[in-house]
Structures are given as structure tokens and as C-alpha cells.
Amino acid sequence: MLQRFVPYAATYLPRLLGGLFPDLLWRREPEANERTLYLTFDDGPTAAMTDPILRVLDRFDARATCFLVGAQAEGDPERVRRIADAGHTVGNHTFTHPDPWRTSDEALIRELERTTDVLQSITGQSVRHLRPPYGRFTRAMRRWGRRRGQRVVMWDVMPGDFLGMATQASVKRHVLRFARGGSVVVLHDNPIAPMTPAALETVLRHFSKRGWRFAGL
Numbered sequence: 012m013l014q015r016f017v018p019y020a021a022t023y024l025p026r027l028l029g030g031l032f033p034d035l036l037w038r039r040e041p042e043a044n045e046r047t048l049y050l051t052f053d054d055g056p057t058a059a060m061t062d063p064i065l066r067v068l069d070r071f072d073a074r075a076t077c078f079l080v081g082a083q084a085e086g087d088p089e090r091v092r093r094i095a096d097a098g099h100t101v102g103n104h105t106f107t108h109p110d111p112w113r114t115s116d117e118a119l120i121r122e123l124e125r126t127t128d129v130l131q132s133i134t135g136q137s138v139r140h141l142r143p144p145y146g147r148f149t150r151a152m153r154r155w156g157r158r159r160g161q162r163v164v165m166w167d168v169m170p171g172d173f174l175g176m177a178t179q180a181s182v183k184r185h186v187l188r189f190a191r192g193g194s195v196v197v198l199h200d201n202p203i204a205p206m207t208p209a210a211l212e213t214v215l216r217h218f219s220k221r222g223w224r225f226a227g228l
């Protein structure tokens with residue numbers, strides 16, 4: 012039952028923390044009446060989910076940001092290239108997705124460096140964004156990000172597509188309720204979130220009908 016509250020906590024908490032950690036990106040400040048959403052997908056690339064997600068994004072001419080796990084990217088460079096070639100932004104989600112709060116600073120930085128190298132060598136583009144696994148940022152990570160020109164990206168809308176109880180309808184309902192101009196929305200490219208492409212489609216249909224656009228960071 013507690014799971015039910017996770018998306019709410021994960022959506023309200025960033026609004027509080029945003030003021031405390033202004034070097035992190037929680038939401039893009041919109042221009043007046045600008046209707047842009049920044050969709051982000053964590054944990055890819057995956058054989059199961061990346062392609063369906065890319066197809067839905069393409070159908071709505073939507074761009075997004077994919078925070079990739081370095082080891083998976085290294086094992087599947089073709090799929091990483093497809094993501095980048097479709098115009099999406101590729102970001103750093105560490106090499107093996109460890110819990111940053113249980114990882115030494117040195118090990119974490121090695122993960123970030125190695126992922127940067129892998130992604131840049133596959134896409135030929137510099138990596139400008141990083142997302143901490145589980146949203147658990149650390150001081151060393153923030154310092155490293157500043158030095159290496161990678162902005163730590165959090166979110167202001169988390170619909171909880173990774174939760175066992177999540178449904179297409181619950182994900183859509185959450186995004187509709189909380190998304191504002193400039194919102195950063197977290198979704199997952201991960202088989203634990205099998206309904207994400209379908210939920211994404213309903214979200215994109217809803218917002219594009221109302222004149223919104225979807226951009227990468």
C-alpha cells in the first residue's frame with residue numbers, strides 16, 4: 012500500500028529540495044506560457060524497451076533525454092546510436108547503476124568517467140547531463156559534474172512507472188496532474204516498467220493535442 016505514495020513523495024520532495032540544491036536541475040524555468048515537457052528515460056538501453064519507446068516518441072515528433080547505463084551502452088552500441096541519431100539527448104546514469112550512497116567517491120567517479128567515455132565514443136557527442144541512480148546524488152558527484160560540465164538532472168514529476176502497481180492509467184493520471192511548463196518527467200527504459208510505452212503514448216497524445224512540445228535537455 013505504501014507504494015501508492017511513492018510517486019507523490021517523489022514529486023513533492025523535489026519541489027522542496029530544489030531550493031536547497033539549486034545547482035541541480037529539477038525543472039526548466041519556462042518562458043512565458045511556454046508549453047514544453049522534458050521527458051527523461053532512465054536505465055537504458057534495453058533490448059526489450061528502448062525500441063518501443065523510440066517508436067512512440069517518433070510518432071509524436073517528441074525528443075527526450077535518455078540516461079544510459081554505461082555497461083549496457085557498451086554492450087549495445089547500435090541501440091545507443093539509434094537513440095542519438097533520432098535526435099534524443101544521451102546522458103550519464105553511471106556504469107553499473109550502483110547505489111551512490113553505498114559507493115565510495117572514487118568508485119562513483121570511475122563509474123561516471125567510464126560511462127562518459129563509452130557514450131562519447133559511440134555517439135561522437137559530448138555528454139552534458141547526468142542522473143544519479145535512485146536519485147541519490149552526493150557531494151562528490153555534484154563536484155565532479157561541475158568540473159566535467161555535466162549537469163546533475165533530477166525531476167519534478169515522477170509517475171512511478173517502475174512500481175509493481177503502476178498501470179498505464181496511473182502513470183498518465185500522475186503526469187496530467189503534476190506536469191507544468193518546463194517539467195522534467197522521469198520514466199524508465201527498463202523491463203520492470205513494461206507499460207511505459209503505452210502510458211507514454213497516452214501522455215503524448217494528451218499534451219500534443221493541447222499544443223505542447225517535448226524536448227531533450
Ligand SMILES: [Zn+2]
Nearest residue numbers: 053054144145
Ligand atoms: Zn536508474
